[in-house]
Amino acid sequence: MKVLIVGNGGREHALAWKLGMSPKVTKVFVAPGNAGTAIDATNVNIPVSDKAAIVKFAQDNEIALAVVGPEAPLVDGLVDDLENAGILTFGPSAAAAELEGSKVFCKNMLHTANIPTANYRAFRGGDDAMRYIKERYPEPGESAYVVVKADGLAAGKGVIVCSTNTEAFDAIQRICGDREFGDAGNELVIEERLIGQEASVLAITDGETIITLPAAQDHKPAYDGDKGPNTGGMGAYCPTPLIDEDMMQRVEEDVLVPIVHAMKRARRPFKGVLYAGLMMTAAGPKVLEFNVRFGDPECQPLLMRLKSDLFDILCAAARGRLSEIDSLEWDERPSLCVVMASEGYPGSYESGRKITGLDAADAIDDVKVFHAGTKMENGNVVNAGGRVLGVTAMGDSISLAKLQAYKAVKEIRWPGAWCRKDISDKAR
The missing domain is CATH 3.30.470.20 (ATP-grasp fold, B domain)
Incomplete structure (x- = not known):
């Protein structure tokens, strides 16, 4: 049976790799995919936003299961369109995906269901949000341990953690005034900053x-x-x-x-x-x-x-x-993923830089390099995003998994490549 995965990140590479292991799966397509999915599956040059083309491809190729990876097409209703076309699809409807698509909706659902969460207020504009901060924290530079969140999707970047009212004012300005996150900032949430x-x-x-x-x-x-x-x-x-x-x-x-x-x-x-x-x-x-x-x-x-x-x-x-479904089986060994990123991320960065050492990294025992922001250019793998690779390893302990992952990281090079060095240190 044939599977279609929608997306082009590390998550989609991991899904393609794992689904391809099933004896029931004959072929895995990824739309649009990346340089890694081109190795472990077959890429299809269709952007995630082109719902009509994705549905047509699924129908024309008799796809047995479609898996929609990223949040944006889920919120946009791609699952609904695929299911309406008779394609078995894994993922929530647009109505259900609003749980991620709107932080205001999410907080309201948490309140309705009596699920523990931070105290919050929702605002439709920056003026009311600014007034709220001024009333609660009137002194210049006063401590204000709050989190300011753009309501909509912002690729994981619309959440701003603040320690003072000055930082909170700046966060509101970025979201509502500067429109740093576009329409995601049409509404915002201000909530207490939790410790832990x-x-x-x-x-x-x-x-x-x-x-x-x-x-x-x-x-x-x-x-x-x-x-x-x-x-x-x-x-x-x-x-x-x-x-x-x-x-x-x-x-x-x-x-x-x-x-x-x-x-x-x-x-x-x-x-x-x-x-x-x-x-x-x-x-x-x-x-x-x-x-x-x-x-x-x-x-x-x-x-x-x-x-x-x-x-x-x-x-x-x-x-x-x-x-x-029977109870799931898991390898008892822990696993760890280190993200290698482009210079400048999460801000602006340059693309098209040649990546070397991928084969050497993948050859290390219990290591798999998942591609995220990569593409093929003139026969070379180059960076094409902020988060470029997810170097993932297993080990008999968390520390040994970390050792294997960072051993693989050292094999990989491109100009400006960087990563955090302390993944999993909190587990000690």
Whole structure:
């Protein structure tokens, strides 16, 4: 059977690689893909925004399962279009994807479902938001531990963590005044800044049954020690000691089950990957956000460990028959992903720089280099995005997985390449 994956990031490369291992899958297409998916699958030159062309390709090629990777086409309703055309598709409808597409909607759903989260206020414009900060923190330069979030999709960059009212004013100006994140800033959320470590719990659901995946820990700030601006994620490891069995049960009971039920009651039944971004506070886990797809880079270490047939799992979820799936099998060894990025990311960066050492890195035991922002140019692999590669490794312990991953990182070179050096250090 043939599979179509929509997207061109590290997540989509990992999905193509793992789905290609299924004995039931004869061919994997990726639209539009990258230089890595061109090796492990077949690229199709269709942008993720061209819904009509994607649907036509799926029909013409008798696709047995379509998997929509990124958030933008999910929010834009690509799953609805594929399903209306008779294509079995894994992913949420546009109505369900609003859980990620609108932070205001998400916070309101959390409140409705009585799910623990930070206190918040939503605003439709910058003037009211500025007035709110001035009223609560009137003194010049006063401490203001808040987080200002653009409402819509901003590629992981629309969340600004503030420590003073000056920083909060600046964040509101960037979102509403400067329109740094475009229409994503039509509304914004200001919420209390929670203290603790972050963890990611992903679950696959068909709207009734929920299969929770091992917890991971993402590293969103750009630089070592969680310094610098937020990014789409600079690395992740799995599992994380932050979430033991008892805590996982608490997350399932207090977060995952309530939101699935709440979405069903709201007539937005959720099918696909439900990603809970959690802050592990002294009062227990609180939801920072929900994503409606596999995380990138969390997907890479998760799928490295998965031993069950991913094709069977995703098909069952798409058909509403997830209850028929056996318990998932996992490699007991932990895994770790280090994101290598372009010079200047998460700001502006230059593309087209030749990447070397990929074969040497992939040849290291228990290592897989997943491509994200890459493309082929004149026979060479070059960088074509901010986050370029997800160097992923396994080991008998988290520290050994880290050792293997960074050993592979050292083999890879291009002008300006960089990465965080402390992925997984929080696990100590």
